[in-house]
Amino acid sequence: MLFDGYTVSGPATVHVRGDRIVRVDRTEAPPTDGDTSVIDLGPDTTLMPGLIDSHVHLAFDAGPHPVASLIAMDDEDLLTHMRAAAQSALQAGITTVRDLGDRNYLSLQLVREQADRPESGPEILAAGPPLTTPGGHCHFFGGEVEGTEALREAVRERHARGCAVVKVMASGGTMTPDSVPPHASQYSREDLRTVVDEAHRLGLPVAAHAHGAQAIEDALEAGVDSLEHVTFLSPTGVDPVPGIIDAIAASDTFASLSLGLSPKALVNPPKELALHRDKLQATNRELHQRGARVVLGSDAGIAPFKPHDVLPYAVIDLTGLGISPLDALKSVTSLAAQLCRMEGRKGHITAGADADLLAVRGNPAEDPKALLDVEAVFRAGVRVRGQ
Known part of the structure; x- marks a missing residue:
């Protein structure tokens, strides 16, 4: 077949x-x-076709303390781990990944290595260190930047180094508890538009990490190419905004959903998932039913239940929302290729x-x-x- x-x-x-x-x-x-x-x-x-994971972090070790492990490793040890992570993904049939956050552009080192040995791992579309505010979400990757001209220069640097995508942290996140909370915005709509305009001028797409409704709306209005997570987190839980969901569905922006949990390592579900599972599932289902361009980005590497071969479980999770298996398969093949600007390849x-x-x-x-x-x-x- x-x-x-x-x-x-x-x-x-x-x-x-x-x-x-x-x-x-x-x-x-x-x-x-x-x-x-x-x-x-x-x-x-x-x-x-080989599977496409739209959101991974090869630099995270999928262990209980991924940030501490990353900080403790020098670049050579980190590269060794990243090679193993890439091979783990490939063995599961994941032949292309978007790496949406690393340190010191190490993913680009793997890209260079693949020039002679493509079979060493999936094709990597690297973002380099994600743009974040000083002390902001994932600041330990080294992508702290603020101010209009500095944001433009940061985008230009990623283009010059050979990155395939620009990642910007529009909101806070759970892995950086000393920064703003996940539902809070980090950049203004004008800042995000600066990033998008400069990236698009140079031919690069923009992926925006966005949990809170304001960050999602601002990133959408700024014209990002993909919204990562799209959870609609609020101070009290998960509060999706129907008007924003409709706007996403009416746009060309992709919704990259962070599904997929490996049962092999899932002892206790993540706190946010345990508390808000039903609303998160309803939001994801609504995005698809309204016609949003839904792809799957597993966020592989961030925890033991997110190993680098977890993407097949994301497909299974998507069908658990009532989405047909055929549509779920498209979200990790042909539709994901459109997001990655690799349609036809x-x-x-x-x-x-x-x-x-x-x-x-x-x-x-x-x-x-x-x-x-x-x-x-x-x-x-x-x-x-x-x-």
Whole structure:
């Protein structure tokens, strides 16, 4: 069976040359060219595009104290950990990730390493240190900046270094308790517009970490390309604003939902999830039902229940909200590729696309739990799992 990123069809033969797909035959008959190697994945297997995780942190170790661990490591040790995190994601069939926060642009070091060895990990779209206010959320990454000209210069630096996306902390967050609370805004709408205007001038998209309603609205109005988390946290809980949800749905901005919890490490659910689970789920469901462009960014690395291979559980969680498995699969393939500005290269099995492929036992378009039963993973045409 084939899921090509958009639709499901019967038996198919995907022809790969080097790191690219050159032809897709929707037939089970193998090619007859004697120089062609044939891999038969079996009748009960679904071949699909490699998964795209729209929000990860390779620099976090998915341990009980990820911030303390990061601070304690020097750059060389941190790079070693990041390589292992990247490989863990790849083994799960995650062939592309957006790394939305690291220290000292270390993700770009991995990008350079992949130039010669793409099979060493998923393709990384790096943001570098996220823009945050002095002492603000995730300030330990080193991206503290304020003021119009300083914000412009920070965006220009990320462009010059080769980042693929700019990350800005529009609100506070739970991992930095000494900064403003998650529901509070860190930057004004004008500041966010400065970041967006400069990034778009240079051809870079902007991802905005946004929990509170004001931060979500300001980031949306400023024209960011993706809203990360979109939880509508307030001082008293979760309070979604229907008008803002409608505005998100009417816009071209993607809603990147932070779903996915690994049951292997989930002893006690996160406090916010335990207290506000129903409202968070209702908000996520409403975003999809209103027509928002929903993708999945697992936030991998931030806790033991967020290992770097957790994305399949996010797909399962999304279907638990009443969203069809097919739509959930699109959120980590073809739709995510649109967000990443890689449409045609990623998230689609078609001629000319990268040969980043995942084979699973079963049919994930009917039961997404099939994503947990990996048969094979291919990165840039190289088989990295299932040999």
